[in-house]
C-alpha cells in the first residue's frame with residue numbers, strides 16, 4: 001500500500017530508520033522466548049537439546065546443562081523432535097510514535113543436534129499519541145490458515161490491518177521505551193499481562209482505562225480489554241470502589257457479583273455491597289440468592305402454566321360436561337355426606353368446578369392431576385365458617401385417608417381434628433358404598 005496521507009508518509013519514513021535486531025536482542029529473545037529442554041531416560045541419561053551435550057544425573061524437574069549452562073526443563077516423554085513458534089515483541093519509540101515490533105521465533109529441537117533458531121520480524125504497530133494505529137507488515141500468505149503464516153519474502157511495508165495482527169507477544173524483550181503521553185496516562189513499565197497494543201490504545205484513547213490504570217486496577221483493565229461491553233454500565237460502581245480504595249484482585253468474580261446484585265435489585269453503588277472484604281464469599285452468597293430467586297421464578301411460571309391449563313380445559317365445554325357427568329355418575333351417592341364437629345365441616349366435592357376452585361385456592365394439583373377421574377378416590381374438603389382449610393383424598397377400597405392438604409400441599413393446622421372427624425364417620429361412607 002503506497003503511503004498517501006501525511007501521517008502514513010511520516011510512519012513509513014520513521015520505519016526505515018529502525019535498526020535490525022542486535023545480537024544481544026537475539027540472544028535475549030532465544031533465552032527468554034524459546035523452550036529449553038533436557039531429555040531424560042529411565043537410566044538417568046540426560047541430553048541437552050540446546051547443545052546436544054550428554055551426561056548422567058539424578059531425576060529432577062529442571063536442570064542446568066553442565067556444558068552450555070542453560071536452565072532446562074526436563075522432559076521424560078518419548079518425544080524427541082520439537083518445533084515451537086512464538087512471538088516476542090520489542091517496545092520502542094521513534095519520532096514521537098509508539099512502536100511495537102513483533103518478531104516470530106521458530107525453535108527446532110532434535111536429539112543429537114544443536115538447537116536451531118530462526119527469527120524474523122512479522123509486523124510493527126505504530127501508535128500516535130492520540131491513539132491512531134498504522135501497520136507496517138509482511139504480506140500474509142493468501143492460503144494461510146495460521147496466524148504465523150507470513151510471506152517472509154515480502155517487504156515490511158504499510159498494509160491494512162488483518163486479524164492476524166491482533167496476536168499478543170509471548171514475551172517482551174529488552175528495555176521498554178515508551179512515548180511521554182503513555183507515561184503521562186499512567187504507564188510505567190509493567191504490562192500486567194496485557195497485550196501491549198490494546199493497553200496502549202485504551203489508555204491513550206479512553207480516560208476510563210487511564211483512570212483504572214493510574215490507580216492500579218490492573219485486573220479490571222485486563223478484563224475490560226478482553227470484553228469491554230459492560231464497562232460503561234459498571235463505571236459508576238468502579239468510581240465508587242476507586243473512591244473507597246478497594247482493589248479488585250479477580251475481575252471475573254467482581255463483575256459476576258455486580259450482575260448478581262443487579263438481578264437482586266441491590267444498589268450497585270453501595271460500598272457495603274460492592275467492596276466486600278472476602279470477594280469469593282460475597283460472590284458465592286449472592287450467587288445462592290440469585291439461584292433461589294430464579295428457582296422461585298420457575299415455580300411461579302409453572303403455576304401460571306397450570307392456570308392456563310385450567311383455562312384451556314374450561315374452554316372445551318363438551319369435555320367439561322362429559323367429565324362432569326362421569327364424575328356425578330361415579331360419586332353422586334356420596335354427595336349428601338356431611339360430617340361436622342363444633343366448627344369443622346367435611347363434605348365431598350360435587351362438581352368439576354369445585355375441583356378447579358379447590359386447586360386454585362390451595363395451589364395444589366387436585367384438579368390438574370384429575371383426581372375426579374380416580375374411581376377409588378373420594379375427594380372431600382373441610383371448611384371452617386365457609387372458609388376452605390384442606391382437601392382430603394379418601395381411598396374407598398382401603399377405607400382410609402390417603403392425603404389431607406392445605407395451601408401449597410402443606411399440612412393443615414387442624415389436621416388431627418379433620419382426620420378424627422372423618423374416621424368417626426367412616427361408617428357413613430361405607431353405607432354409601434353399599435347403597
Ligand SMILES: [Zn+2]
Pocket residue numbers: 048049050051052053065066067068069070
Ligand atoms: Zn547444553
